Structures are given as C-alpha cells and as structure tokens.
Amino acid sequence: MPLSMQSQSDDEQYVLVASLDNARNLSNILKAIAFKDHALFTATPNGLKVTVEDSKCLQANAFIQAEIFQEFTIKEDLVGLQINLTVLLDCLSIFGGSTVPGGMSTALRLCYRGYGYPLTLFLEEGGVVTVCKINTQEPEEAIDFEFCSSNVTNKVILLSESLKEAFSELDMTSEVLQITMSPKQPYFRLSTFGNAGSAHYDYPKDSDMMELFHCTTKQINKYKMSLLKPSTKALALSSKVSVRTDSRGVLSLQYLVRNDDGQICFVDYYCCPDEEVDDDE
Secondary structure (H helix, E strand, O other), X not given: OHXXXXXHHHHOOOOEEEEEOOOHHHXXXXXXXXXXXXXXXXXXXXXXXXXXXXXXXXXXXXXXXXXXXXXXXXXXXXXXXXXXXXXXXXXXXXXXXXXXXXXXXXXXXXXEOOOOOOEEEEEEEXXXXXXXEEOOEOOOOOOOOOOOHHHEXXXXXXXXXXXXXXXXXXXXXXXXXXXXXXXXXXXXXXXXXXXXXXXXXXXXXXXXXXXXXXXXXOEEXXXXXXXXXXXXXXXXXXXXXXXXXXXXXXXEEEEEEEOOOOOEEEEEEEEOOOOOOOOOO
C-alpha cells in the first residue's frame, strides 16, 4: 500500500496509527452517528470508539474494531481526542468517496502524535496523496448512561427491514415514540401520536422478523422523536438491531452494520425516556 512508504522514523512520533485500504469503511459508519459537529474519539488496543452526544439525553457510539484496520498501532492504553466530525467526514470524501462497485477506493492512513497535536490524515487514490490536518480539542468526559446488561429488563433483536417498515407506517409528526415491551400481548409495540391520530405497529413474538424475544416485565416508555431520528441513519445501514430497555426505561438501540468488505461494526444509541408522560392528552 503506497501510504506505507512513509519512513518508519515518522511512525515513532505517533501514539496512534491506523490504516485502511478503503476509507469508506470508516466514513460510512461515522455518518451513522453524525448528528452533531463534535465527536469524542477513544482509541484502545481493541480499536476505535467514536461518541457523539446531544443535550445529555442521547448518546451514539460507533465501534470500529482493530481487526477492521489493515494496520492499527497504539502506544498507550488509551488515546482520547475530540474533533469536528463534519470536517473529518469532508476530508474522508475528498476524492469523492466513489460508491461504484469495483471502482477505485481511497486508502487512508490516520496518524496522531498526542495531546495538542492535530489528527493527520493521509489519503491516497490513484497515486495522488492528499494530507489533511484536523485540529483536536480537549476531550470532554462522555456521559455514562450506566447501562449494564445485569439491569436490562427487556430485549428484542429485529431484522432492520422490519423496523424500517414500522417507521414508514407510523406517524413521524408525533413528538414521541412510545415503546411497549411485555411478556404478554402486545409483546412489542411501537406507537405514535401525530397529526393524523394515534398509530400502532405490533410485532408478534414469533414473528419471522424477530430473532430474539426476551421480556421479563411490562414496560411502556415514551422517547422524544427528535432524539430518535438521528438513529435512522444507522438503521438504514444496518441488517439487525437489538432493542433493550433497563429498569429505568433507558433505551439502547444497537445496530449491526456490515462494511464494504463484509466485516461487522456496531453502532449504539442510548436514549433517556421522556419524563413528561401525560395521561390527560
């Protein structure tokens, strides 16, 4: 790969070096969480986690495992930085990010020297190399939603197709999406309350669209539609989605996304329930 022609002495200054033969494998998954400008990047020997948050009620995480990169070298246990995600996505598509099957792909080498330094991208396509330097900021502490599997009360795994279908049939003018999960009927129900009245979309627990149904207790929670809308980007890319709620009603949506090379990445969304459940409406 031409980008590896950089001398080894260059590499010694970097605390993080990650290379991809196809930059789209990174840009596609980042687009699934790009609903705010700033993103927190956390690199560990396991790979890269990119976090975007909105008003302490919503958090999205994209996980790109180390194995997905052709090269992934990290010299510290944890490297954290914050950058402008919009700028990064613009840089990654500098060659147009062609989507033609069998078309030329853009190779990427991502290098970071450490605190205070910019994130440097070397992008190469057809022998042309472009270097982008993106300013980094002090990483802010990500919100801990304290979502742990031991506290999960209900979980279903659906084929993404069926969730897309549900969203197309529900009324997206609704301010909230109500999710009902129950060991008894209606099992798993999505409800909206929009301009055209209320609408429900039910899944039987033995539906072909449902890969797993595990509900221990009946829960009805409402979530602001404005907070859930960003996750439809991840839904569009994914093949499966795991929907979990914990005892507080915090919602976890985990999307399984395959990249151009068939490798699996995950995108997680955490969303707090809407406090104002008003039964008088």
